[in-house]
Amino acid sequence: MTQAKATRRLIILTEGHTEPITGKTASCILRYRPEEVVALLDSTKAGHTAQELMGVGGSTPVVAKLADAADANTLMIGIAPSGGRIPPAWKAIILDALSRGMNVVSGLHEFISDNPEFAAAATKSGAQIIDVRKNDEHDVSHRQNIREECLRIHTVGQDCSIGKMLVAVELTNALKKRGKDAKFIATGQTGIMVEGDGVPIDRVIADFVAGAIEKQVLAQQHHEMLVVEGQGSISHPKYSAVTLGLLHGCAPHAMILCYEAGRTNVYGMEYVKLQPLDKLLKVYETVASLVSPSKVIGIAINSRLLNAEQAAAERDKTRREFGLPTCDVVRDGPDELADAILKFNTERSLK
Amino acid sequence: MTQAKATRRLIILTEGHTEPITGKTASCILRYRPEEVVALLDSTKAGHTAQELMGVGGSTPVVAKLADAADANTLMIGIAPSGGRIPPAWKAIILDALSRGMNVVSGLHEFISDNPEFAAAATKSGAQIIDVRKNDEHDVSHRQNIREECLRIHTVGQDCSIGKMLVAVELTNALKKRGKDAKFIATGQTGIMVEGDGVPIDRVIADFVAGAIEKQVLAQQHHEMLVVEGQGSISHPKYSAVTLGLLHGCAPHAMILCYEAGRTNVYGMEYVKLQPLDKLLKVYETVASLVSPSKVIGIAINSRLLNAEQAAAERDKTRREFGLPTCDVVRDGPDELADAILKFNTERSLK
Numbered sequence: 001m002t003q004a005k006a007t008r009r010l011i012i013l014t015e016g017h018t019e020p021i022t023g024k025t026a027s028c029i030l031r032y033r034p035e036e037v038v039a040l041l042d043s044t045k046a047g048h049t050a051q052e053l054m055g056v057g058g059s060t061p062v063v064a065k066l067a068d069a070a071d072a073n074t075l076m077i078g079i080a081p082s083g084g085r086i087p088p089a090w091k092a093i094i095l096d097a098l099s100r101g102m103n104v105v106s107g108l109h110e111f112i113s114d115n116p117e118f119a120a121a122a123t124k125s126g127a128q129i130i131d132v133r134k135n136d137e138h139d140v141s142h143r144q145n146i147r148e149e150c151l152r153i154h155t156v157g158q159d160c161s162i163g164k165m166l167v168a169v170e171l172t173n174a175l176k177k178r179g180k181d182a183k184f185i186a187t188g189q190t191g192i193m194v195e196g197d198g199v200p201i202d203r204v205i206a207d208f209v210a211g212a213i214e215k216q217v218l219a220q221q222h223h224e225m226l227v228v229e230g231q232g233s234i235s236h237p238k239y240s241a242v243t244l245g246l247l248h249g250c251a252p253h254a255m256i257l258c259y260e261a262g263r264t265n266v267y268g269m270e271y272v273k274l275q276p277l278d279k280l281l282k283v284y285e286t287v288a289s290l291v292s293p294s295k296v297i298g299i300a301i302n303s304r305l306l307n308a309e310q311a312a313a314e315r316d317k318t319r320r321e322f323g324l325p326t327c328d329v330v331r332d333g334p335d336e337l338a339d340a341i342l343k344f345n346t347e348r349s350l351k
Numbered sequence: 352m353t354q355a356k357a358t359r360r361l362i363i364l365t366e367g368h369t370e371p372i373t374g375k376t377a378s379c380i381l382r383y384r385p386e387e388v389v390a391l392l393d394s395t396k397a398g399h400t401a402q403e404l405m406g407v408g409g410s411t412p413v414v415a416k417l418a419d420a421a422d423a424n425t426l427m428i429g430i431a432p433s434g435g436r437i438p439p440a441w442k443a444i445i446l447d448a449l450s451r452g453m454n455v456v457s458g459l460h461e462f463i464s465d466n467p468e469f470a471a472a473a474t475k476s477g478a479q480i481i482d483v484r485k486n487d488e489h490d491v492s493h494r495q496n497i498r499e500e501c502l503r504i505h506t507v508g509q510d511c512s513i514g515k516m517l518v519a520v521e522l523t524n525a526l527k528k529r530g531k532d533a534k535f536i537a538t539g540q541t542g543i544m545v546e547g548d549g550v551p552i553d554r555v556i557a558d559f560v561a562g563a564i565e566k567q568v569l570a571q572q573h574h575e576m577l578v579v580e581g582q583g584s585i586s587h588p589k590y591s592a593v594t595l596g597l598l599h600g601c602a603p604h605a606m607i608l609c610y611e612a613g614r615t616n617v618y619g620m621e622y623v624k625l626q627p628l629d630k631l632l633k634v635y636e637t638v639a640s641l642v643s644p645s646k647v648i649g650i651a652i653n654s655r656l657l658n659a660e661q662a663a664a665e666r667d668k669t670r671r672e673f674g675l676p677t678c679d680v681v682r683d684g685p686d687e688l689a690d691a692i693l694k695f696n697t698e699r700s701l702k
Contacts, residue, residue, distance in 0.1 A: 083491050084558070109489065109558065138460065140434050140589040143623065206560050207435070207460065207553040209592040234595075235641035238491040241560040241596025248591045272494065275641055283641065286634060290586035290626055 008036045010105075011063070011072035013093060017079045018042045018053045018062060020304070021161055021267070025107060025190045026050075026078030030057035032169060032194045039069035040078065041093070055304070066096055077106040080189065082238070082268050084109025084133070094118060101125040107132040107189025109203060132189045133203040141210035141249050143291070145218065151225035151345045152217065154252035155300070156243070156284050157233050158259040158274055161267045163329075164230040165191045167258050167300040167337075170329040172227045174338035181224040185216050187246060191229045202231055202242045209245030217250055225345065228252065234283055235275045236266065244287060251292035254344050256337060257281055260302040261314045281322070298325040298340040359387045361456075362414070362423035366441060368430045369393045369404045369413060371655065372512055372618070376458060376541040377429030381408035383520060383545045390420035391429070392444070406655070417447055428457040431540065433589070433619050435460025435484070445469060452476040458483040458540020460554060483540045484554040492561035492600050494642070496569065502576040502696045503568065505603035506651070507594070507635050508584050509610040509625055512618045514680075515581040516542045518609050518651040518688075521680040523578045525689035532575040536567050538597060542580045553582055553593045560596030568601055576696065579603065585634055586626045587617065595638060602643035605695050607688060608632055611653040612665045632673070649676040649691040 010033075012026045018040055020027045030037055030050055039061050040050055046064035050057025063069050075097035081087070086094070086108055094112065097104055098121035106112045111131040113119055122129050153171070155164040168184055169191070175182035184191070186198025204212045213228070220226055228250040232239030259277055266272040275283075281296050288294035299318055303311035311331055319326040325340040327333070361380065368374045369391055381388055381401055390412050391401055397415035401408025414420050426448035432438070437445070437459055445463065448455055449472035457463045462482040464470055473480050504522065506515040519535055520542070526533035535542070537549025555563045564579070571577055579601040583590030610628055617623040626634075632647050639645035650669055654662035662682055670677040676691040678684070 083489070109556070138434070143588050143620065202556075202558040204557055205460070205553075206555055206557050206593045206596060207590060209557050210589055234638070237494050237599055237642050238561055239558060240599045240642075241592045242557045244585075244595040245557060245592025248588055269494065283637060287585070287638065290634065291588050291591075 007073070009071055009073045010037050010076045011039050011041050011066065011069045011074070012037060012076045012078035013041045013090060014078040015042050015090060015093070016044055018045045018048075020054055022079050022081065023054065024161060025076070025080050025193065027054050027056055028165065028190045028194055029076065029078070030054060030060060031166070034058070034060070038072040039063045041066065041069070066093065066100065066102070072102065074103040074105060076193070077104070077108055080107060086110045086112070095121055098122045098127045098129070099125055101127050103128040103130065105130045105132065105193065107193065107200070109133060132192050133200040135200055135203055135212070137199065137204045137208045137212040139208060139211040139215060141214045143214070143251070146251070147221040150221040150223060151341070152228060152250055152252045153225065153254055153256065153341055154228045154247065154250055155230040155256045155258055156247065157230055157257070158277055158280055159263060159267050160232045160236055160239060162258050162260040162263070163300070163302040164258045167256060167329050168227045168229040169194065170334040171256065171338055171341065174334040175225060175227070175341065178338065178342065180342070183220050183223040183226050185220060185226050185228040185250070187213065187229045187231055201246050202239065206241055206245070209242065210249030213246050213249035225341070230258070233280070234287060235280060237269060237272060247284070247288050248291045252288065252294050253348065254295060254297040254341070255284055255288065256298045256300050257284065257296045258300040258302065260304070261311070262305045278321070296324065297344050298337045300337060301326060301328045303328045303331055358424070360422055360424045361388050361427045362390050362392050362417065362420045362425070363388060363427045363429035364392045364441060364444060365429040366393050366438070366444070367395055369396045371405055373430050373432065374405065375512060376427070376431050376544065378405050378407055379516065379541045379545055380427065380429070381405060381411060382517070385409070385411070389423040390414045392417065392420070417444070417451065417453070423453065425454040425456060427544070428455070428459055431458060437461045437463070446472055449473045449478045449480070450476055452478050454479040454481065456481045456483065456544065458544065458551070460484060483543050484551040486551055486554055486563070488550065488555040488559045488563040490559060490562040490566060492565045494565070494602070497602070498572045501572040501574060502692070503579060503601055503603045504576065504605055504607065504692055505579045505598065505601055506581040506607045506609055507598065508581055508608070509628055509631055510614060510618050511583045511587055511590060513609050513611040513614070514651070514653040515609045518607060518680050519578045519580040520545065521685040522607065522689055522692065525685040526576060526578070526692065529689065529693065531693075534571050534574040534577050536571060536577050536579040536601070538564065538580045538582055552597050553590065557592055557596070560593065561600030564597050564600035576692070581609070584631070585638060586631060588620060588623060598635070598639050599642045603639065603645050604699065605646055605648040605692070606635055606639065607649045607651050608635065608647045609651040609653065611656070612662070613656045629672070647675065648695050649688045651688060652677060652679045654679045654682055
């Protein structure tokens with residue numbers, strides 16, 4: 001029983017995490033699939049709206065229990081914690097949803113369908129469990145049959161959880177608005193939930209990371225341009241394996257470097273300092289070019305912690321320092337970076 | 352029923368691959384566990400000796416069928432092909448071994464125990480299946496509680512299949528001979544088969560690669576020094592995810608850079624040129640240092656394709672070019688690199 005996307009009516013579980021970073025899955029679904037969202041589920045914040053707590057989602061209510069969103073037919077896990085385990089306190093809620101016959105969509109590493117109690121409840125009620133990170137990728141990269149006319153853009157970052165997916169989606173949409181046949185390539189659970197396809201690259205066996213994203217490129221290179229969502233950071237102590245395999249597997253012609261203004265330490269590892277952006281820019285260009293020539297052609301700022309004046313100053317400063325097109329795709333709109341991509345593509349086709 | 356290592360009597364399956372590179376698992380077991388090997392199984396080379404075909408293993412015979420090595424109680428899969436699938440032609444041999452009650456040890460990605468026919472045969476005969484790459488690593492790296500007094504050395508390389516494991520084992524043994532409490536940390540199936548412990552890092556889910564090797568470091572850092580086996584190459588189009596996750600997860604104080612003299616193209620991807628060694632040396636130092644300061648302190652040559660005179664010239668040339676201790680640990684012995692490690696360790700302890 002495949003659930004048609006149009007009929008999905010979501011209640012998104014964000015218990016204790018109804019905020020933009022830990023709750024980034026919820027936040028992105030509210031941004032890109034608002035018509036599907038009935039409510040957020042967070043007993044600690046019931047009565048508020050999504051807009052108040054997440055900065056997106058308008059009047060979507062936060063409710064205290066499943067029964068308060070009777071219209072919902074699907075429970076979506078709305079957080080993406082490091083390590084991807086199911087928070088123990090959520091187990092009763094998931095079980096309740098499955099017992100009511102609600103489908104459960106999860107992007108966690110710990111699969112809902114692997115839990116015998118959950119699986120039994122789903123079987124009994126006829127509910128469907130969709131573990132977005134489940135995959136059976138078993139192919140290595142070959143770097144053959146790649147259509148170089150198809151432009152490959154990749155968002156890379158200074159850290160995890162800074163908006164590489166959001167930048168990729170906004171740039172894809174901006175390119176489409178300009179009449180280009182652009183396709184967003186999702187590589188994380190949230191991106192896949194938004195786009196409906198892609199590969200959960202951080203869940204792939206290490207030997208097959210490059211092969212798994214290369215397979216996406218081969219399947220989608222009939223498009224004019226691909227914007228491939230980045231993961232983690234080349235300097236991230238936990239996740240750099242994912243970052244480099246993805247970078248080499250999609251072999252981008254050009255990269256957009258993403259950072260969050262004001263962030264100084266690794267998210268979730270506050271005892272580790274972030275590497276300077278200028279150093280990372282050079283490292284990304286160097287390591288990407290080990291497999292295929294690539295350069296950073298623009299910088300995306302996440303300026304959510306700044307006011308308008310500070311954000312404008314930050315944008316000026318970064319643009320000056322790097323001499324590259326620079327913007328916050330949410331605050332400023334994605335035009336400057338979309339233009340940079342089109343200019344790059346024109347120039348490379350003239351070579 | 353755990354099989355005591357002392358009683359393992361191996362017949363190693365190398366059908367059609369009784370040579371040092373594709374058959375590197377067989378070759379390393381012959382080198383480091385010769386007392387366990389009864390025969391090699393290769394119907395295309397029966398009658399030869401291991402020494403003739405592999406350059407190690409002395410008079411160990413190559414036989415045509417299982418029945419020709421009646422003393423063997425364990426079939427070991429002796430190749431490590433890209434992608435790690437079971438060659439279809441070998442299935443009958445594996446099934447025959449299991450039906451005879453012989454244990455089967457495999458380092459392939461495709462698990463023997465996942466095949467219902469193999470599993471049924473093992474259950475029926477009481478044979479044991481040991482899939483060395485099977486793991487359940489699910490922990491991210493934390494970079495905490497690391498004992499910096501324990502020296503961490505890591506072998507990194509210009510390509511896959513050039514001897515990073517062999518260099519790590521030889522250096523560990525050389526350090527032990529000098530009275531140091533050194534431990535080899537195996538990260539691949541062959542290393543694990545030789546050492547009896549370690550982690551099959553290329554089979555770990557990408558998010559947990561750094562965490563999995565960090566766990567090995569934490570478990571073994573009561574030793575004076577660890578020599579961690581490297582995997583792939585930072586520039587390898589297929590496997591760089593494994594390489595970088597391993598590098599960042601073990602966060603070496605110093606690295607030994609390994610290359611094969613005369614190799615110009617990526618092994619198994621002959622249409623891809625290798626990156627120059629001097630460039631790779633800088634890239635390794637740069638990316639390793641994103642997580643923890645590190646430098647290359649010596650170079651290990653695999654000079655198997657050269658004669659004695661050529662090998663001596665290559666060694667001189669490389670030593671001059673890089674100004675670093677340089678040797679082929681097999682041909683020249685590991686002394687020069689072992690000395691370099693001890694010198695480095697003394698100098699860092701004086702800082």
